[in-house]
Amino acid sequence: MGKPAEQRRQEIVEAALELAAEQGVKRVTTQAIADRVGIAQPTVFRHFKTRDTIFAAAIDFLVTNMFKVLEVCFISKGPADERLQELVTKQLGFISQQKGLPRLLFSDRLHLESPVLKAAVQKVMTRYMGQIATLIKEGQDAGCFRSDLDPDEASRYVAALIQGLIMRWSIFDYGFTLEKEADPLWKFLHASLRA
Amino acid sequence: MGKPAEQRRQEIVEAALELAAEQGVKRVTTQAIADRVGIAQPTVFRHFKTRDTIFAAAIDFLVTNMFKVLEVCFISKGPADERLQELVTKQLGFISQQKGLPRLLFSDRLHLESPVLKAAVQKVMTRYMGQIATLIKEGQDAGCFRSDLDPDEASRYVAALIQGLIMRWSIFDYGFTLEKEADPLWKFLHASLRA
DNA sequence: AAAGAAAGTAATTGATTACTCACAAATGAA
DNA sequence: TTCATTTGTGAGTAATCAATTACTTTCTTT
Numbered sequence: 001m002g003k004p005a006e007q008r009r010q011e012i013v014e015a016a017l018e019l020a021a022e023q024g025v026k027r028v029t030t031q032a033i034a035d036r037v038g039i040a041q042p043t044v045f046r047h048f049k050t051r052d053t054i055f056a057a058a059i060d061f062l063v064t065n066m067f068k069v070l071e072v073c074f075i076s077k078g079p080a081d082e083r084l085q086e087l088v089t090k091q092l093g094f095i096s097q098q099k100g101l102p103r104l105l106f107s108d109r110l111h112l113e114s115p116v117l118k119a120a121v122q123k124v125m126t127r128y129m130g131q132i133a134t135l136i137k138e139g140q141d142a143g144c145f146r147s148d149l150d151p152d153e154a155s156r157y158v159a160a161l162i163q164g165l166i167m168r169w170s171i172f173d174y175g176f177t178l179e180k181e182a183d184p185l186w187k188f189l190h191a192s193l194r195a
Numbered sequence: 196m197g198k199p200a201e202q203r204r205q206e207i208v209e210a211a212l213e214l215a216a217e218q219g220v221k222r223v224t225t226q227a228i229a230d231r232v233g234i235a236q237p238t239v240f241r242h243f244k245t246r247d248t249i250f251a252a253a254i255d256f257l258v259t260n261m262f263k264v265l266e267v268c269f270i271s272k273g274p275a276d277e278r279l280q281e282l283v284t285k286q287l288g289f290i291s292q293q294k295g296l297p298r299l300l301f302s303d304r305l306h307l308e309s310p311v312l313k314a315a316v317q318k319v320m321t322r323y324m325g326q327i328a329t330l331i332k333e334g335q336d337a338g339c340f341r342s343d344l345d346p347d348e349a350s351r352y353v354a355a356l357i358q359g360l361i362m363r364w365s366i367f368d369y370g371f372t373l374e375k376e377a378d379p380l381w382k383f384l385h386a387s388l389r390a
Numbered sequence: 391a392a393a394g395a396a397a398g399t400a401a402t403t404g405a406t407t408a409c410t411c412a413c414a415a416a417t418g419a420a
Numbered sequence: 421t422t423c424a425t426t427t428g429t430g431a432g433t434a435a436t437c438a439a440t441t442a443c444t445t446t447c448t449t450t
Contacts (some may be wrong), residue, residue, distance in 0.1 A: 002416055002427050024307035030408065040429050042410080047427095108302050111366060111400065112219035121366060146386075156363065157383045163362055164355025171306060172317060188352045191341075192387035197397050199448050225438060237440080242397090246438065301417050 009047050011037045013058045020058075021099035025109045028055075052114045055104065059117065062101045063124050069094050074131050080139030081190065087135070088162065088189070089182040095166055096178040102166045129155045136193070145193045154193065159187060204242050206232045206255045212331075215253075215255070219302045227360035247309045250299065254312070257296045258319050262287050269326050275334030276385065282330070283357065283384070284377040290361055291373040297361045324350045330339045349388065356384060 003011075007163040015036040019028045030051055048054045073087040090188035095101055104110060105125075111118035133155035145154075165185060169178055198206075203246035211232040214223045225246055229236040243249045268282040290321055299305060300320075306313035334340035340349075361379060364373055 008427085016379055025304045026304060026308065027407085031406095033425095036263075041408090042430085043408065043428055103303060106301070106362060106366075107304070108219045108298060108365065109221065109304060113221065118366075125363065127368065151381055154383065157356060157380070160359025160363065161352060161355050162359070164357070164359035165351075167301060167358055167362065168320070168351065168355065170303070171301075181450075185352070186346065188349065188387055192383055200396075203397080224436085226436095234397090237400085238398055240439065379443090 001092075005047060008037070008039075009057065012044060012047055012054060013061055016054050016058050017062070017098070017100035020103040025055075025103055025107045052117060052138055053108060055114075055117055055175070056120060058100065059104055059120050060061075062098060062104070064144075065098075066091075066101070068129075070131075076134060079144060080135055080142055081144045081194070084132075084135055084139065084158075084193075085190070086188045087132070088186050089179070091162060092165075092178045092182045092185075099174065102170050106163070106167060106170070125159070129159050130157050141191070143195055146195050149193065158189065161185065199390060200242060203232070203234075207239060207249060208240055208256055210251050211225075211249050212257070212293070212295035215298040218315070220250075220298055220302045247312060250309075250312055253295070254299055254315050254319070256377065257293060260324075261286075261289055261296070265326075268331060274339060275330055275337055276339045276389070279330055279334065279353075279388075280385070282327070283381050284374070285355060287360075287373045287377045288381075294365075294369065297365050298344075301358070301362060301365075306354060320354070322364075324354050325380045327353050329341070338390055341343060341390050344388065352387075353384060 015033045016028050019032055019036065030044045031041045032099055033054070034044050039043075044054075048057070069090055070087055073090065076083060078130045105121055111121050129152070133151040136145055136149065136151040136154050136158075138153065140147050140149065162185070165181055166178070169176065169181075201210050206351070210228045211223050214227055214231065225239045226236045228249070232239075239249075243252070264285055265282055268278045268285065271278060300316055305314050324347070328346040331340055331344065331346040331349050333351075335342050335344065335346065336338055360376055361373070364371065364376075
């Protein structure tokens with residue numbers, strides 16, 4: 001009992017993410033979080049002013065980690081097609097270990113109910129597609145991607161493919177191994193991008 | 196007052212869909228439905244045993260109409276690539292007029308909370324992808340699609356692309372015209388499928 | 391017109407849930 | 421030791437919402 005505040009905040013965020021992954025956002029009640037952390041329900045409100053700020057912190061935590069994992073694909077100087085393939089692989093790997101991410105990002109529950117969270121989700125998606133667009137542009141300049149593609153447009157389809165896959169995975173109860181989808185997905189994607 | 200039951204049921208389903216499209220599934224309370232239809236809240240339960248059965252009826256209504264719209268693409272005998280392009284166009288057109296569909300089908304709210312609705316959603320998606328797979332197979336036999344594709348696998352990517360696009364459309368508040376995305380999406384898709 | 395069924399409602403109930411508050415225990419610095 | 425801050429809790433509150441109940445109105449059929 002009586003842990004430092006920063007540590008408790010982190011425990012609460014992680015409990016919320018676990019619950020979201022297992023049972024969906026609705027079941028992430030402040031009581032359920034408290035039970036999992038092992039504290040009383042009002043104690044949750046010592047550390048977060050409202051329930052929404054817990055989700056905001058969770059999204060922030062996930063997004064920071066995700067971009068940290070993907071960073072190498074954006075800054076390394078290898079061939080763009082290899083880096084994009086690695087991005088797909090790393091992205092699916094990350095999400096298969098962070099099932100809470102699609103639950104939070106792709107749940108209308110969040111963006112329709114809280115303008116703050118909606119803005120956060122939109123910002124993440126815009127940043128994500130922007131990074132992919134840059135990567136595609138680099139690939140075009142290096143001659144490994146078709147130059148008649150609009151990089152922004154293509155980046156949206158890359159994102160859509162990945163998100164659509166993740167959604168199916170989520171709807172079908174995580175019923176297949178997400179990482180195994182990386183190679184075939186890339187094959188399909190590459191066929192559309194290559195010069 | 197005192198309309199025939201079948202008509203009232205339909206009014207309730209349509210009110211639920213409108214509310215879902217406008218404000219998200221959460222706000223589709225039995226009270227909100229009743230207000231929109233112009234009846235008292237308990238009257239809703241005269242026509243549907245539970246709230247879930249309203250959603251089930253709504254999904255059924257949408258899915259029936261959707262497959263009716265797409266049917267021509269599956270049964271006509273034209274070139275498979277043209278039929279698939281038409282499918283994409285018709286699909287996006289249908290959804291842009293039935294915003295409730297993605298809200299219902301892609302909301303974890305429904306499938307995570309009701310086994311019946313989850314099964315319904317999974318069934319629709321399976322059927323949808325199965326039809327597309329058949330279409331792709333026909334295209335391969337006719338020589339207009341690459342024969343090294345697995346039709347089932349490819350159909351999942353077609354579905355993922357469309358769903359991912361729709362999700363972005365929904366997250367960004369219907370902020371662009373969905374129909375206008377049909378042609379560029381097809382261009383991208385066709386590049387990956389063509390022989 | 392009378393009977394019975396269908397459609398409707400007002401009033402409530404019970405369950406859930408985010409959030410508050412007054413107070414208690416632990417922690418740490420002076 | 422003392423005193424203030426941090427962390428925690430038990431006992432609530434107010435709001436929301438699906439569902440029920442007991443009752444009334446409207447319509448159809450004979």
